[in-house]
Amino acid sequence: MSQSTSTTQQPPSPTARPDGVIAQYPTPAGATVHVTDLGPDTHWRYTSQCTGCPHKDGYRNADTARSYARTHAKKCYEPAVTA
Numbered sequence: 001m002s003q004s005t006s007t008t009q010q011p012p013s014p015t016a017r018p019d020g021v022i023a024q025y026p027t028p029a030g031a032t033v034h035v036t037d038l039g040p041d042t043h044w045r046y047t048s049q050c051t052g053c054p055h056k057d058g059y060r061n062a063d064t065a066r067s068y069a070r071t072h073a074k075k076c077y078e079p080a081v082t083a
């Protein structure tokens with residue numbers, strides 16, 4: 001099993017999280033919205049993804065990504081469950 005789907009560059013930050021995650025916002029329902037930096041070669045460099053619902057979006061700007069992720073985290077009370 002190979003996981004080498006991306007370049008091997010490592011962020012210089014000592015507090016770097018795996019997979020380029022630059023911010024995490026917990027939701028009231030216990031999920032987390034992750035903001036990920038995919039690197040300068042990607043069109044939508046920053047993505048937000050929620051673990052509690054299908055929410056996923058892309059952004060060109062880190063501050064915008066954090067802002068939207070935080071906004072989503074606040075309003076994501078219930079996962080969209082379809083039985």
Ligand SMILES: [Zn+2]
Binds near residue numbers: 027
């Ligand atoms: Zn959500």
